Amino acid sequence: MGKITADDVRKVAQLARLDLPEAKIATYTGQLERILGYVAQLEQVDTEGVPPTTRAVEVVNVTREDRVEATPVREELLNEAPQREGDFFRVPKILVD
Numbered sequence: 001m002g003k004i005t006a007d008d009v010r011k012v013a014q015l016a017r018l019d020l021p022e023a024k025i026a027t028y029t030g031q032l033e034r035i036l037g038y039v040a041q042l043e044q045v046d047t048e049g050v051p052p053t054t055r056a057v058e059v060v061n062v063t064r065e066d067r068v069e070a071t072p073v074r075e076e077l078l079n080e081a082p083q084r085e086g087d088f089f090r091v092p093k094i095l096v097d
Helices: 006-015 022-043 074-079
Strands: none
Touching (some): 006 022
């Protein structure tokens, strides 16, 4: 891969819709060159037999079993609504035909 130029940085900034000040182009050019150098270094690592992953530390989703439990305050809560229709809250219609 060739050396990163200021025009390359401007092109990437344009594609990413970033408004980079001209005074920072040289700084970003050097930084992008170092980042891509590091990526090239990582490409040299032998990953044969290493399974792909999305993160360094595996995250396990902690869930609990869903279960219906009766609550002793159900009727109290339903009675607090301005309007009630059976076991439901009655609300104004918001969709127009």
